[in-house]
Amino acid sequence: MYFMKTIKPLLLLVLGHFIMNAATAQSVAINTDGSAADATAILDVKSTSKGMLIPRMTTAQRTGIATPATGLLVFDTDTNAFWYYNGTGWTKLDMAGNNWSTTGNSGTTIGTNFIGTTDDIPFTVKVNNQVAGYVSSTVNPGRNNTSWGYLGLGQNTTGRKNVAIGSQALMANTTGQNNTALGYQALMSVTTGNGNTAFGSQALFYNLSAGNTAIGVQSLFTNTNGYNNVGVGISSMALSTSGSYNTGIGGNSLISLTTGVDNTGIGYGADVSSGALTNATAIGCTAIVDASNKVRIGNSAVTVIEGQVPFTTPSDGRFKYNIKEDVKGLDFILQLRPVTYQFDVQRFDASMKGDANNMAHPVNNVLQTSYNEAAAIRRTGFIAQEVEQAAIKTGYDFSGINKPKNAADHYSLSYESFVVPLVKAVQEQNKQIEELKKTITMQQKALEELTTRLEKLEQQ
Structure with missing residues (x-):
């Protein structure tokens, strides 16, 4: 009883001290040497023989705190670790030294140390608070997507199985699937198109459609609605907008093509003379084909087109009709x-x-x-x-x-x-010769008869 009577005045004195300090907005010092609190601290705790305990609770108790304040710190007795609330969720303070250093790390172990996630949440790297790296697993969101580069796949929502390597590669993609972009701004504009492949800076830059393959800087650069095109080489098919089923292989191949379909250009500068040609083929360096349904082999500097066997033309009578002998x-x-x-x-x-x-x-x-x-x-x-x-x-x-x-x-x-x-001419000549031969034979026969008659007259 004496102890309780003695301690109560002391507690009242300490409480009064705290209340007065709070009222005068002064710092509070708790120590054993009587030193004043640091002016920059609201609470200055000092000891060389004792520590400080913060609230201890289970995981259920911690997560059950209603509307925790940002910065709230507790010790979780289930995880045996400190946790703080970052404003949106609880974050564990890793006291075991497993945090990666911004100045490099040493002593790492293959298969043990890693940067990434231990759940199905995609691993994301950001620059300027914008996505600059993204790897997802097979579950939503973003199944099997991989990107590396500033804003690469930055707008993706439900698109799957996409790969974007390079700044702004596949930047606008939202739901497109099975696209592969490698290079600065490769496939930058596509949003919903599927199955496109772009290798090279700004390859398929404006593309919005599906099934195109572009390899080379600005290959298929302006293609928007064209599909199933293949461009290989710097600026191959660079001006094509809505043409489809075209193939350009070689730098600047089919560079004049815009809306044409089913065209082929093989060789540097192999091209069409008009952007809307159909089924035209140019083969060889700077070979230019100038009409639909036409094949051009080589430029005008070519002096020989050689082959081991002759060219042939289909000539099966089963497919010929309306036949006339009017040659x-x-x-x-x-x-x-x-x-x-x-x-x-x-x-x-x-x-x-x-x-x-x-x-x-x-x-x-x-x-x-x-x-x-x-x-x-x-x-x-x-x-x-x-x-x-x-x-x-x-x-x-x-x-x-x-x-x-x-x-x-x-x-x-x-x-x-x-x-x-020429065959017809030979046939006509042969007919004339045969008729002439008949005439000559008849004339020879008549001459022989006349000769015989003359001989008889001479004998008489």
Whole structure:
């Protein structure tokens, strides 16, 4: 009783001291040496032989605290660790020294130490509070997505199985699936398109559709609605917007294509003369095809197209119909004027691009030599315009003339087509010869009869 009577005045004295300090907004010091509290601390606890205990509770008790204040600190007796509330959730204070240092770490163990998550929450890296790295597992959200680069896959919501490597790669993707982008701003604009592959800075930059493959800087750069295109090489098909099923392999291949479909360009600068061609094929360095449903092999500097076997044309009678024997022979052949000539191959290639001063490929010394050699060849053939007039004059619908489709197009001849009227001419000549032979035979017989009669007259 004496102890209780003695301690009560002391407790009242201490409580009064705290109340007065709080009332005067002074710092509070708890120590054994009587020193004043540090001016920057509201509470200064000092001891060389004792510690300080903060509230201890179970995990259930900790998580059961209603609306905890940011910075609230407790000791969890279930996890045997300190926890603090960061404003949105409880965070464990790792006192075992397992935090990764910003200046590097040593003594790590393969298979034990790692940066990442231990649950199915995606691992995220941020720069300027924006996504700069993202790896997810097979569960939602973001199944099997991987990105590395500032804003890469930054807008993704339910898109799956996407890979974005590079700053702003697949940046706008939201629900698109199975897209792969490698390079600065590769596939940057796609939102819902599926199955696209872009390797190279700004490859498929504006693409919104599906099934395209672009390899090379700005390959398929402006493609928006075109699908199932393949562009390989720097700026291959760079101006295509809505064309589909096109293939360009080589730097600047099919670079003039815009809306055309089913076109193929293989070789540096292999291109079409018009952006809307269909089923046109250009093969070879700077080969230019100028019409739909046409194949062009090589530029005009090419002097030989060689193959081990001849070209053939399907000629199965089961597929031919409306057959007529109206081929012109001698009448047509006799109208033709065989000539020898030289061809301005360099000017012709320039004209295919619509500008005689704008070559598709820089004319270096090697190419210029090839042009000179090709132009020096003395060629044998016909002039297409004259062949056209011969066909008109004889009423012959000759398939060997490829007429211009427009003012920028040119004439061309299929020399193999001349075989048919030549065969017809030979047949007509043979018929004439056979008739002449019959006439000669008859004349010989008549002459023999006349000779016999003369001989008899002489005998008489």
